[in-house]
Amino acid sequence: MKSRMARxxxxxxxxxxxxxxxxxxxxLVFTRPLSEFCQNQGLSPKARQLAAWQxxxxxEPGLREQELNKMRVSNAEWDFMGRSFFVWSLANMxxxxxxxxxxxxxxxxxxxxxxxxxxxQEGMCFFLMPxxxxxxxxxxxxxxxFLDGEIALMLASRRVVEEKPEYKVLLTGRVSxxxxxxxxxxxxxxxxxxDECWTFDHCVALDAIRMADYLDGSDHSALIHDxxxxxxxxxxxxxxxxxxxxFMTDGTPLYGPEGSTIWMVAHxxxxxxxxxxxxxxxRARKELGAITLGFGYAHEWPKSWKGEADIDSGPIIPVFDxxxxxxxxxxxxxxxxxxxxxxxxxxxxxDFAAFPSRTGGRLKYCASNxxxxxxxxxxxxxxxxxxxVKTGAKR
Amino acid sequence: xxxxxxxxxxxFQRAEFLSARDMLQRAxxxxxxxxxxxxxxxxxxTSVLNGTIGSVAAGWNLSAFLAVIYILLYLAFxxxxxxxxxxxxxxxxxxxxxxxxxxxxxxxxxNS
Numbered sequence: 393m394k395s396r397m398a399r400x401x402x403x404x405x406x407x408x409x410x411x412x413x414x415x416x417x418x419x420l421v422f423t424r425p426l427s428e429f430c431q432n433q434g435l436s437p438k439a440r441q442l443a444a445w446q447x448x449x450x451x452e453p454g455l456r457e458q459e460l461n462k463m464r465v466s467n468a469e470w471d472f473m474g475r476s477f478f479v480w481s482l483a484n485m486x487x488x489x490x491x492x493x494x495x496x497x498x499x500x501x502x503x504x505x506x507x508x509x510x511x512x513q514e515g516m517c518f519f520l521m522p523x524x525x526x527x528x529x530x531x532x533x534x535x536x537x538f539l540d541g542e543i544a545l546m547l548a549s550r551r552v553v554e555e556k557p558e559y560k561v562l563l564t565g566r567v568s569x570x571x572x573x574x575x576x577x578x579x580x581x582x583x584x585x586x587d588e589c590w591t592f593d594h595c596v597a598l599d600a601i602r603m604a605d606y607l608d609g610s611d612h613s614a615l616i617h618d619x620x621x622x623x624x625x626x627x628x629x630x631x632x633x634x635x636x637x638x639f640m641t642d643g644t645p646l647y648g649p650e651g652s653t654i655w656m657v658a659h660x661x662x663x664x665x666x667x668x669x670x671x672x673x674x675r676a677r678k679e680l681g682a683i684t685l686g687f688g689y690a691h692e693w694p695k696s697w698k699g700e701a702d703i704d705s706g707p708i709i710p711v712f713d714x715x716x717x718x719x720x721x722x723x724x725x726x727x728x729x730x731x732x733x734x735x736x737x738x739x740x741x742x743d744f745a746a747f748p749s750r751t752g753g754r755l756k757y758c759a760s761n762x763x764x765x766x767x768x769x770x771x772x773x774x775x776x777x778x779x780x781v782k783t784g785a786k787r
Numbered sequence: 788x789x790x791x792x793x794x795x796x797x798x799f800q801r802a803e804f805l806s807a808r809d810m811l812q813r814a815x816x817x818x819x820x821x822x823x824x825x826x827x828x829x830x831x832x833t834s835v836l837n838g839t840i841g842s843v844a845a846g847w848n849l850s851a852f853l854a855v856i857y858i859l860l861y862l863a864f865x866x867x868x869x870x871x872x873x874x875x876x877x878x879x880x881x882x883x884x885x886x887x888x889x890x891x892x893x894x895x896x897x898n899s
Contacts, residue, residue: 396803402878403805410873418866458843465840706837716837744865747833758830761839 419686422743429739430727430772435489438739439772441755442765443485446478448754449762450499459762467703469538470763472519475503476542477766480777483549487776493553500550504559507546511539520585521703527586530641531573538584540570541597548603549777560608567604570597571612579626580619581641588646590638591627592653594619595660602663606781620665631696633675637704648697651680651690651718652704655725662728663778673729680718681726681734687744688726688737690718720764723771728778735771742768807875807882814871821864829857 429438449456463470479500486496510518516536517524524536544566547559574580581589582597598619601612626643627635634649635657654676661669679694692705692715701708706716719741726735742748747758756765779785802808832841832854841850 399803400805402881403810403874406874406877406881407805407810407870409877410870414866414869414873418869421865461843462834462840465843466838470839703838720837747830747861749830759833759836761834761837764837 416685419737419740419744423686423736423740424743426732426736426739429723429735432775433488435485436772438755439485439769441750441753442769442772443481444752445754445756446481446762446766446769447495447499450478450502463761463763467521468519469521470761472507472539472542474761474763474766475507476546477763477770479503479546480549481766481769481773483553484770484773484775484777486553487780488773497550497554500546500553501556504543504546504550507543508562511543524585529583529586531577531583534586535569535573535582536584537570537582537593537597538590540566541593541600544570544600545596545603548600548607551607552603552777552780563600563604564608567601567610571601571615574615574619577641579641579643580622581639581643583641587640588638589641590653591623591635591657592637592660594623595657595664599660599663603781606784616664620661620668624668629694629697632679632694633671634679634694635672648699649676649679649694650699650704651676651692651715652706652721654680655690655718655721658725659728659774663781670729673725673731676725677731677734681722682712683734683737684712686737687741688719688722688734688739689714689741690722690738691715692718716759720760720767723768724774727771728774807878810871810875810878814868814875817860817863817868817871821860824857824860829853833857 428436430436431439435443449459460471460474463474482496482500486493486500489496516534516539519539520536529535544563547563547566550556551559551563570582573582582594584590584593598616602616604610605612623635627639627645629636629649632649634654636645637647637650637653639645654672658669658673658676661672680691682689682691689712691713692701692708693699699705701715704717706720708715719738723735723738723742725731726738742757746760749756749758757768760768802812832845832850834841835847835851835854836858840847841854845853
């Protein structure tokens with residue numbers, strides 16, 4: 393009996409010692425050099441593999457339908473955003489890898505044309521969640537800034553890579569309509585859903601307007617300046633200093649600061665107000681970013697804000713408060729602000745807990761979906777597009 | 788013949804709880820189970836982690852069930868298995884050390 397007890401105690405002690413040795417080392421199995429995820433020039437191996445999977449989806453209609461249907465069961469927005477992130481990624485890839493530009497441009501055009509066709513054929517609600525049909529848009533005729541902004545940014549990104557006259561007309565139309573509505577709105581707050589406005593959508597729309605200025609020589613800097621001033625005054629959470637995620641057309645906050653929004657917002661702001669962008673990233677990194685045992689992840693809400701898990705946050709993993717949505721978007725900001733330590737640890741988490749699946753040089757993350765993988769591809773390729781517009785480099 | 792068969796498959800015989808062999812057996816069992824669910828393609832269902840159904844045909848409940856099985860076995864494989872193997876090594880080294888020490892105390896010095 394005594395020897396049995398001693399054996400069990402020895403076994404438990406050995407397990408504890410083994411755990412103390414293994415747990416801090418676990419991340420070493422999954423941590424790779426940052427150059428595998430993103431590079432200053434050219435395309436990283438991971439970007440190529442992620443892109444290969446996304447390109448396959450756009451060459452095999454059956455496979456695409458299967459993947460998009462899986463997302464549409466939960467959220468039709470993801471179908472749309474997956475297209476946007478992939479087109480923006482392709483624009484960056486075309487600037488990084490000119491030899492593959494024809495293939496990337498062809499795919500961008502295919503996605504844009506199909507998206508515009510679906511929007512026209514099925515109506516804007518095709519890419520929105522069902523509650524878009526339940527309410528009444530305050531500003532009539534009804535428009536969703538979510539759709540207009542991202543479509544405009546797709547068109548503009550394509551044109552930055554290479555001019556396409558048909559898209560010039562389409563971009564000018566979208567931008568003029570958005571600008572007109574901004575000017576009509578007393579608070580510069582435009583809806584994505586009935587009386588529901590999103591900071592994410594405003595920033596993306598303003599990026600598209602900024603890009604249109606670069607492309608066509610227009611000047612909406614005053615409008616952008618006014619919106620940023622309004623946002624600093626009315627859309628910043630007092631406790632964390634972070635921009636809130638959504639609000640009504642009268643400025644009443646709906647959702648507070650959220651990781652699933654702020655990481656992309658900080659990156660979008662780089663094209664509009666670099667200092668404000670950096671300020672938002674620093675705050676988000678402090679309030680929402682975390683690294684434990686070498687693995688990076690992100691919370692959905694700062695400590696000062698209580699929120700409930702929803703379609704944007706994804707499931708929240710208890711104890712560590714890890715949000716799938718926020719952690720999936722965090723690489724975009726970490727890459728944009730060259731936060732190498734955080735980005736490397738986020739990439740390690742992806743390889744550890746997002747279940748990568750590699751076949752024939754193609755990579756997808758099983759715990760993700762098409763939009764998640766497209767956002768990661770964007771994180772792995774972003775840079776040249778913003779740089780070209782910011783520096784006003786010749787087209 | 789039977790003796791030789793038993794000796795050959797001794798690794799599968801139930802070991803004493805928390806002994807080095809017990810730990811290695813558990814590590815082996817987890818590895819085999821993980822390998823099976825991995826080969827069966829359960830990994831695809833982990834998309835439920837971000838709120839996306841694993842398979843439209845399988846439906847939400849089955850997708851979530853298969854995802855949970857895969858995730859638990861995966862975590863056991865990458866976290867528990869190395870800990871069990873390390874612990875078995877630590878135990879073996881410790882036991883050999885104790886054995887050596889006991890032997891040196893009980894065996895009379897050859898020169899004396």
